[in-house]
Amino acid sequence: MGALLPGLPALAQSGAAVDAAGLSLPAERFVRPALETDEGGLWGMMDREETRLRRSPFVVRDAELGKYLQDLVCRLAGDHCPDIRVHVVRTPLFNATMAPNGMMQIWTGLLLRVENEAQLAAVLGHEIGHYLERHTLERLRDLRSRAAFAQFIGMFGLVGAIGQLGALAGAFAFSREHETRADRLGMRLMKRAGYDGRQAAQVWDNLLGELKITGGEDVGKRSPMMATHPPVETRRDDLLKLAGDAPGSVGEEPYQQAVARYRLGWLQDEIRRGQFEESLVLFNRLLARNAQDSQALYARGEIYRLRAGKEDLQHSLNDLTRVTALDQPPAEAYRALGLVQKQRTDGASAVQAFEKYLAAAPEAADAGLIKNYITELTP
Incomplete structure (x- = not known):
């Protein structure tokens, strides 16, 4: 890895594998920062947001589904598994987030759209990549105004999750370098867990297909969800190159079984979203399968x-x-x-x-x- 930011705890390098791009998989868990440090303060804020989230009526409280997703995350995160807590939030948008303290949100709009475990692992591995490389902490330090900081914190809470995704994604998105590194690290996590890395490119294509129907062919350059990611025209090829030809697990049947009891409700949430053209792309894709x-x-x-x-x-x-x-x-x-x-x-x-x-x-x-x-x- 490159030089650590001031105030960040050193990442243990013993046993960490580093590739040609300088990406490492820390072999040891992060140590909780002291409360009096700026990072410790950020962790404390995220802890409070997580407490609020646990009380939210939008959280899906299902022990079986929660265990299934937590197990998947653990296969990706390895030794960092005990520090990551998964919360499923009923929100009909494609998204997952990770906070510096290990709070992970998985939105039901994402669970509706992915077709198998490998595709979900691609998204969650990407978010875990941000977490392992401390990108959220870097982004928080970049914020200068108190109002912007408060809004960013709100992105992890319920209000931000439901009402402010577009604006916040544009204002506080990770840099392209961060996204590229998270793609690379996420792919390594996928392949280490035994998943077919080629499914990562399919996730991107499916989502882009929905957005293009109203945003046009260049939506990847204008959409706040896409604009800071690597160029749309090359990202699929980059992901496929990273995936290689090695076979891996797809896990369609266990995934569909895990979400079966909720799927109809999530489809109804998508209908209520009122974005008919985008929804038709999604439903046509499901029926093509x-x-x-x-x-x-x-x-x-x-x-x-x-x-x-x-x-x-x-x-x-x-x-x-x-x-x-x-x-x-x-x-x-x-x-x-x-x-x-x-x-x-x-x-x-x-x-x-x-x-x-x-x-x-x-x-x-x-x-x-x-x-x-x-x-x-x-x-």
Whole structure:
């Protein structure tokens, strides 16, 4: 590594492997800094933010999912595993963050979009790379104004996580050098854990596909989430070069099993985000992988219904008719189909769909409203 910043604890170099770019994997855990140092103060602030986060209603409290993600992080972080604490936050955006004190947030928008363990490991390995190289501490020291510092701290808390991602990502993003080094270190962590490094490039391509639909081909240069990363046109090639041809684990089945119980809710969160064009790219990608994905088919039909553009009602009808013909479709698909039929003034078909919805979800929060619709539409 290069020279350490003043005030940072020395990283133990015994047993650390260093590559040609000067990237090291510290073999020993970081020592908590003294409270009276500036770094100690930053750790204390992050500890307080983590306490607030633990009380948040947006945190997904599931022991099984939490253990699965913590185990994955431990495979990547090695000896640093005991210092990293994973928090899953229900936010329909693609993101993960790590604070200097070891607090990691994984947002459900990320969990919805990655397709397997290897892709998730690529993102989390990148964030662990920032942590191991102390990039967040460097960035905090770069901030000069008290207001900017407070906003940056807020990025790790609930308010910042939900409401300020775009502005904060642009104002406080890591440098391109930091991002490149985190890519390289993250790839080393992936490969050391036995994952297929080529999946890292796929994550980038998938996300870029969503952003391009509204941001255009040069979105990588303008998006606050992308602008400080290595150039879009070369990043995939760089990641593939780093990955090499060595085979590795992908882990699609265990990943899909781990998130299965939450996936429909995360799809509904994505629908409520209101970015219909981006969501359609995501849902089309899911259906290209599995045309019988009943949850994704419902979600796409609902997006068409809500967008209500030219031909959208017919597209919605097609998707919802298909999904309700499958085995065990989401109950919400019957509700959406009934609403489409209601808009088409096909009262009999709407009533039939609404009745199936109530049979599948008798305790639904909107059951009273649906019963009123049935009464209105029944001759």
